[in-house]
Amino acid sequence: MxxxxxxxxxxxxxxxxxxxxxxxxxxxxxxxxxxxxxxxxxxxxxxxxxxxxxxxxxxxxxxxxxxxxxxxxxxxxxxxxxxxxxxxxxxxxxxxxxxxxxxxxxxxxxxxxxxxxxxxxxxxxxxxxxxTATCRNLPTASRIMLDAAGIDRWAGAYRMIHFSHxxxxxxxxxxxxxxxxxxxxxxxxxxxxxxxxxxxxxxxxxxxxxxxxxxxxxxxxxxxxxLAGTSTDATSVRARMIYVLRESRKKYFRKHFGAPGALMIDIINRMEGVAKWIVLSMMGMLRGSASDREKARGFLSVALGSAPRN
Structure with a gap:
């Protein structure tokens, strides 16, 4: 053959x-x-x-x-x-x-x-x-900061949102x-x-x-x-995936930018974790959404730097 x-x-x-x-x-x-x-x-x-x-x-x-x-x-x-x-x-x-x-x-x-x-x-x-917008620029600390802060939705420095695909x-x-x-x-x-x-x-x-x-x-x-994420989109695993994504991000920066890069991303991750934990916790209470609460749990784990418990 x-x-x-x-x-x-x-x-x-x-x-x-x-x-x-x-x-x-x-x-x-x-x-x-x-x-x-x-x-x-x-x-x-x-x-x-x-x-x-x-x-x-x-x-x-x-x-x-x-x-x-x-x-x-x-x-x-x-x-x-x-x-x-x-x-x-x-x-x-x-x-x-x-x-x-x-x-x-x-x-x-x-x-x-x-x-x-x-x-x-x-x-x-x-x-x-x-x-779907599938193309991105390679991540840098500044691009990840813009993305974590929600600014990249307009700036497009990382996610290339201005490219029509x-x-x-x-x-x-x-x-x-x-x-x-x-x-x-x-x-x-x-x-x-x-x-x-x-x-x-x-x-x-x-x-x-x-x-x-x-x-x-x-x-x-x-x-x-x-169909996007059918292996990882269940509410029961969403918190862990939020945490794992940011741990992989930190691993990438450690590999390509050394200890200083990993430290910078760890700081950005934790800042993002705190901010999104607060917002999603409030949304979860107001809307009674299990999805919001699960996401909040994931971002709390990011802020604390420890994997969420099952």
């Missing part, structure tokens, strides 16, 4: 409700040769059983399941999937995404047009069909929910840094790819739908 052109790598965690639609969209739209591996980090068997049912009528080669014994985290799961595949290009997809066209072929056209491109991201649409553009980072990378370029920088359990792994990857002279491109001719 010849080597496939594209290897899809999908890391799942409690994704039984969305994974079949994701795999079916790959099968429906991908015209070129491909393979797809699902690395299942779920603590139970529901996602694995769902994938196995999908595989029953397939050849067992194009689509494969790799059930892990533990939750490896996103970065380690991606590396594991990449090692288990052979395609010239790696297409990382979240399990709550669906291709809306032959996105892989469209992004390969980007690499053909821009040979220095080493990571390409598609236009990502939410469930209501509205394009309707035309191709070279950027500094793109969302990891859908990301195409040449295999050689991926392993040239040793893949994703597995010290990032979840969050900031794609930010770190984009930075390292750029440091090697590569270009990061947003390519809207490729289209993907993203």
């Amino acid at each position: 010849s080597r496939p052109l594209i290897s899809f790598v999908i890391v799942t965690y409690n994704s039984a409700d969305t994974i079949v639609a994701c795999l079916a969209s790959i099968e429906r739209y991908t015209a070129g040769s491909f393979e797809a591996v699902v690395v299942d980090n779920s603590p139970d068997e529901e996602t694995a059983v769902t994938v196995k049912r999908f595989l029953e009528s397939r050849d067992g080669v194009t689509f494969r399941l790799d059930k892990t014994n533990d939750n490896l985290g996103f970065a380690k799961g991606c590396n594991r999937g990449a090692k288990a595949t052979t395609g010239d290009y790696l297409f990382f997809l979240n399990p709550d995404t669906e291709l809306l066209n032959d996105a892989g072929a469209e992004m390969l056209a980007c690499i053909k047009e821009h040979p220095a491109a080493v990571a390409v991201g598609p236009a990502i649409f939410g469930s209501e069909g509205i394009v 309707r035309e191709p553009r070279q950027v500094e980072q793109i969302m990891g929910a859908a990301l195409l990378i040449p295999r050689d370029a991926y392993w040239q920088v040793d893949g994703m840094d597995e010290r990032f359990f979840i969050y900031y792994e794609e930010v770190d990857l984009c930075k390292r790819l750029m440091e090697e002279g590569g270009e990061i491109w947003f390519w809207p001719a490729a289209e993907v739908r993203h």
